Amino acid sequence: MAAGDELKVLGTWRSPFALRVRLALNLKGLKYEYLEEDLDNKSQLLLQSNPVTKKLPVLIHNGVPIRESLVILEYIDEIFRATGPSLLPDDPYQRAMARCWAIYIDNKLVAPWLKMFRANTSKERTEAMTDTIEAVETLEGLLSKGQLKKPFFGGDNVGYIDVVLAGMIAWMHATKALCGFDLLNAAKTPLLLEWTKRFARLDAAKMIMPDVAKLVEFKVNHAKRMNQKHFIHPKI
Ligand SMILES: N[C@@H](CCC(=O)N[C@@H](CS)C(=O)NCC(=O)O)C(=O)O
Known part of the structure; x- marks a missing residue:
């Protein structure tokens, strides 16, 4: 810098x-x-x-x-290429793939996840929920295949895909309390679950990762204000 x-x-x-x-x-x-x-x-x-x-x-x-x-x-x-680690890979093909996955995360995970709370009907909500789960399972597949035995999507070190997905870590964990289903679980997404824990332990993340309970509280109050209360799990 x-x-x-x-x-x-x-x-x-x-x-x-x-x-x-x-x-x-x-x-x-x-x-x-x-x-x-x-x-x-x-x-x-x-x-x-x-x-x-x-x-x-x-x-x-x-x-x-x-x-x-x-x-x-x-x-x-x-x-800031000369400062700290690079996020995108040097190899143009790998770089292109990382960008593709970032777009996938935005369109296929974040967008339907948000839609779960904004849907107007329970059919729309169920569709959004199904799409969200499918995206999470696809990312589990990416961890299990491409980067075999590597701790991060970027390989041995955190890369672009890790950072893009990491913004959703706390929200993915909050989904259980908010919607009544486990988006991340040891049976279906063991690698992704471990990845969330590994990422959250990084110093870069520890300083700023939101508290899950605080997120749940925020979202419940927000849903009430926006009249989306019926889409929040009945237990809360
Ligand atoms: N595609 C945008 C999405 C940004 C976005 O949706 N930001 C939300 C906050 S999470 C926002 O500013 N919402 C306020 C508004 O829509 O007026 C990005 O990746 O930066």
């Missing part, structure tokens, strides 16, 4: 997308200022930095905003 480089991250403590960005910066050992946003009352800085979608995360590098978590991860990896 060049002397005088200034990095700011606009996020929320619970956003899987913002967590990715902070994880990447932590893994690389880059210093940054973290600014917690209130999504009900977005800051002027967020509105100015992302005037089109007004979403977070935004990384502001020396006053210049970069948006979209996957793009931000690549930017960090490219601009």
